[in-house]
Amino acid sequence: MTVQNPLIVSGDAMVGRTWAPARPKPRRPRRTTWAAVGFLSPLLVYLVVFYAYPLYTNVSLSLHNYTRATYVTGNAPFVGLDIYRQVIGSPLFLPIVEQTAFFVIVSLVFQYTIGLALAVFFQRNFPLSTVMRGLFLVPWLLPIIVSATTWQWMMDADSGVINRILGIFHIAPVWWLNADHSLVAVTIANIWLGIPFNLVILYSGLQNIPPELYEAAALDGAGRRRQFWSITFPLLRPVTAITLLLGFVYTIKVVDIIWIMTFGTGSSQTLATWAYAMSTGKGTSAVIKYSQASVVGTILLLIALVMGFVYLALQRRSED
Amino acid sequence: MRVGSIVVAAGMITALAACSSSSGSGGSSASGSASSLSTVTVWDPYPQNDATSDWAKYLAACAPAGTTLTRTTAATADLLNNLTSAVKAGNAPDVVILDNPAVPAAAAAGLLAPAKDAGIDTTGFDANLAGPGTVAGVTYGVPIGANTLGLYYNKDILDKAGVDPSTITSWATLNAALDKVTKAGDKGITFAGVAGEEGVFQFLPWFWGAGANLKSVGSDQAVAAGQLVSDWIGKGYAPKSALTDNQSNSWDLFLTGKYAFAENGSWFAHAAASQKFKAIAMPIPGQNSGSAPAPTGGEFVLAPLQKDNASAHYANASKVISCLVGKDNQVKTADKLGYFSANKDLRQAQIAADKVWTPWAASIESAQGRTTDLGADYTTTSANLSTAIQASLNAAGDSATVKAAFQQAAAG
Numbered sequence: 001m002t003v004q005n006p007l008i009v010s011g012d013a014m015v016g017r018t019w020a021p022a023r024p025k026p027r028r029p030r031r032t033t034w035a036a037v038g039f040l041s042p043l044l045v046y047l048v049v050f051y052a053y054p055l056y057t058n059v060s061l062s063l064h065n066y067t068r069a070t071y072v073t074g075n076a077p078f079v080g081l082d083i084y085r086q087v088i089g090s091p092l093f094l095p096i097v098e099q100t101a102f103f104v105i106v107s108l109v110f111q112y113t114i115g116l117a118l119a120v121f122f123q124r125n126f127p128l129s130t131v132m133r134g135l136f137l138v139p140w141l142l143p144i145i146v147s148a149t150t151w152q153w154m155m156d157a158d159s160g161v162i163n164r165i166l167g168i169f170h171i172a173p174v175w176w177l178n179a180d181h182s183l184v185a186v187t188i189a190n191i192w193l194g195i196p197f198n199l200v201i202l203y204s205g206l207q208n209i210p211p212e213l214y215e216a217a218a219l220d221g222a223g224r225r226r227q228f229w230s231i232t233f234p235l236l237r238p239v240t241a242i243t244l245l246l247g248f249v250y251t252i253k254v255v256d257i258i259w260i261m262t263f264g265t266g267s268s269q270t271l272a273t274w275a276y277a278m279s280t281g282k283g284t285s286a287v288i289k290y291s292q293a294s295v296v297g298t299i300l301l302l303i304a305l306v307m308g309f310v311y312l313a314l315q316r317r318s319e320d
Numbered sequence: 321m322r323v324g325s326i327v328v329a330a331g332m333i334t335a336l337a338a339c340s341s342s343s344g345s346g347g348s349s350a351s352g353s354a355s356s357l358s359t360v361t362v363w364d365p366y367p368q369n370d371a372t373s374d375w376a377k378y379l380a381a382c383a384p385a386g387t388t389l390t391r392t393t394a395a396t397a398d399l400l401n402n403l404t405s406a407v408k409a410g411n412a413p414d415v416v417i418l419d420n421p422a423v424p425a426a427a428a429a430g431l432l433a434p435a436k437d438a439g440i441d442t443t444g445f446d447a448n449l450a451g452p453g454t455v456a457g458v459t460y461g462v463p464i465g466a467n468t469l470g471l472y473y474n475k476d477i478l479d480k481a482g483v484d485p486s487t488i489t490s491w492a493t494l495n496a497a498l499d500k501v502t503k504a505g506d507k508g509i510t511f512a513g514v515a516g517e518e519g520v521f522q523f524l525p526w527f528w529g530a531g532a533n534l535k536s537v538g539s540d541q542a543v544a545a546g547q548l549v550s551d552w553i554g555k556g557y558a559p560k561s562a563l564t565d566n567q568s569n570s571w572d573l574f575l576t577g578k579y580a581f582a583e584n585g586s587w588f589a590h591a592a593a594s595q596k597f598k599a600i601a602m603p604i605p606g607q608n609s610g611s612a613p614a615p616t617g618g619e620f621v622l623a624p625l626q627k628d629n630a631s632a633h634y635a636n637a638s639k640v641i642s643c644l645v646g647k648d649n650q651v652k653t654a655d656k657l658g659y660f661s662a663n664k665d666l667r668q669a670q671i672a673a674d675k676v677w678t679p680w681a682a683s684i685e686s687a688q689g690r691t692t693d694l695g696a697d698y699t700t701t702s703a704n705l706s707t708a709i710q711a712s713l714n715a716a717g718d719s720a721t722v723k724a725a726f727q728q729a730a731a732g
Contacts, residue, residue: 068429072408157560175560179714262564263515265710282397284515284710285703286425288404 058301061294068288076291087295092274100270103187104251108244110191115198115243120232122199123206133203140196148260151189152177155261179266186258186268193257194250198243205239206232237318245311249304271296360389360636361413363403365396365619366657378656382643384636397516400426403624407431412624414637417464420452421517421690421698423620427455428696431624435459438623439638444647449662451689453620455696461622462645465659467586468614468687469525470680471605475598477506477580485600491529491548491607494581498557501580508557509581510570513549513713518566520702521615522583523549523709524690525604529612534693537705538730544607546712546722554717563713574599585617586684587658589676601679616687618659621645660684704729 064076155176163173176185264273277283279293369375383389396419406412449466481504483497498508512522532541552558574582592599603611623637661667671677691698711725
């Protein structure tokens with residue numbers, strides 16, 4: 001800046017020369033500013049109407065005591081953080097947080113591991129590999145109502161196909177969807193659902209690793225295992241980070257597959273299904289709890305936000 | 321630049337807000353008087369009937385002269401939430417048909433116009449069936465018809481196992497029959513234990529049949545009813561999927577022809593009569609003898625609260641409602657829905673005209689309203705009871721768990 005300023009000053013003096021028309025300071029920037037604002041305003045309005053306003057409403061709902069009646073009249077009393085205290089102090093809260101953590105972490109670990117294994121497997125082109133890779137995308141293409149209902153049937157305690165297969169190996173039938181096992185049941189279904197996403201992203205990440213590296217490593221005598229741990233895995237790290245971050249955000253807000261299989265009963269209740277049940281008066285209780293639901297919604301939002309920052313920090317560290 | 325954009329954005333928002341509010345209120349009051357004369361909107365909870373169904377055509381014919389009727393349909397739980405938003409926004413439908421246990425909650429939230437204000441004729445309905453329409457002394461609407469629960473049995477399976485259905489008059493005799501049919505290689509009983517009101521509805525005949533009262537859900541009688549259904553799971557009489565089955569799911573299981581009994585609604589009576597196996601209905605037995613009081617099911621026709629041009633909306637609403645449940649049409653409407661008329665005299669004629677209803681005559685007379693004892697508080701009690709039922713089914717017969725679950729329900 002200090003170097004340029006004298007130039008501009010001298011440029012102003014030499015009217016007509018190269019610098020001058022580019023910087024007629026007082027008026028034009030303003031005009032371009034307005035033009036920029038004009039171009040930006042649709043986006044800004046969109047952001048405000050569809051992002052800022054709902055966020056504001058969510059927080060506002062959580063700070064007022066809304067019931068069905070006060071929602072209609074709009075006279076919900078302001079209660080500050082009372083409902084946050086009520087929700088976090090509820091005996092349901094800690095178990096649900098633990099169940100959510102189990103659902104998210106176990107889902108991510110298995111989805112990523114299986115997705116990566118499949119991506120590496122399909123990296124070698126062999127006959128029918130494209131067709132097989134396509135078949136792995138089926139969970140993604142099926143409507144959730146179809147796949148979740150199918151899982152519910154397969155996990156039926158009395159006549160489900162999974163228990164029948166276990167029977168062949170003389171394993172006692174499991175009551176998959178009861179209170180104790182429902183968390184494991186919905187997690188299994190969710191892992192199956194998330195594999196295609198991991199496969200696709202990791203597979204495209206693998207395509208960006210230069211094949212010369214593998215050739216060089218092979219010449220140096222590195223085996224497949226060594227190649228994976230020394231080339232594939234480290235070079236895939238940025239893709240891994242974004243896959244896990246997106247997977248985390250998708251998984252923590254999953255309602256549909258859990259709801260269709262168990263209505264969030266027993267151990268399969270997560271923060272997301274809990275918020276859904278309270279905000280719509282569905283599940284066990286028809287009592288509508290707008291404020292409590294928005295408290296849980298805000299907590300979910302904060303968790304996702306923290307994960308976003310973790311991702312940014314990781315990215316910055318890898319750039320350094 | 322940043323400040324500028326914020327100012328612009330703020331300006332746009334105020335403009336938008338102003339625009340939406342003016343078009344909102346202006347629109348509804350300007351078009352309000354016009355539209356209330358030309359269209360009548362009705363919301364019903366029968367999404368199984370699509371736009372081409374008999375029900376949709378029947379309803380459309382109830383449009384007052386000079387108007388057309390617009391029907392919107394959604395599942396019960398969604399309908400109440402949609403109604404909440406609509407009343408808040410001032411664009412509620414003219415008529416809403418709500419499940420009877422939801423009426424006190426809707427009335428308490430100020431969503432409904434009193435029948436007196438809306439000009440709805442509330443006379444001529446049986447007290448046990450019209451009960452849910454009156455909340456804190458104010459009557460809001462009338463039943464569109466009524467249904468209740470009974471015990472269907474597969475006569476072929478009972479014959480094979482040597483069970484005489486007429487001997488089933490108590491829980492002990494029912495359990496003995498279940499034991500016999502399962503020993504003969506068939507399956508026992510299907511019912512809906514799904515979380516929420518539907519599961520509670522199905523549990524109430526056992527609950528009331530044990531002598532329990534909704535005002536004390538932790539009583540020994542309540543525990544006994546929980547133990548009964550818990551044992552069915554534990555002994556394998558009932559499918560474990562009862563935990564998540566709704567009434568349609570459990571009916572589908574019964575229709576496979578492998579189950580001896582099904583607790584289900586009178587609305588399936590005609591479907592039952594057309595099965596390959598002999599499906600016959602009987603009243604649900606009480607714990608010791610005789611039949612248990614079953615809960616009344618069915619919906620109420622109501623006029624939601626209107627903000628603009630209320631009298632024109634109410635005038636149309638009362639015309640549609642009298643078309644649906646007036647003396648001349650009550651049985652026709654009930655028949656369309658597979659329900660009973662909510663008036664004793666009309667119902668007797670209806671039952672006499674169709675022998676499929678014969679086994680249900682006593683059940684519907686003695687049926688009890690779910691919200692009669694508790695009013696709007698029923699919703700909370702039902703939620704606690706639902707948790708206890710779910711815990712009992714999960715316990716698969718373990719009596720300590722069942723007892724604890726109902727005590728927890730009583731504590732809230």
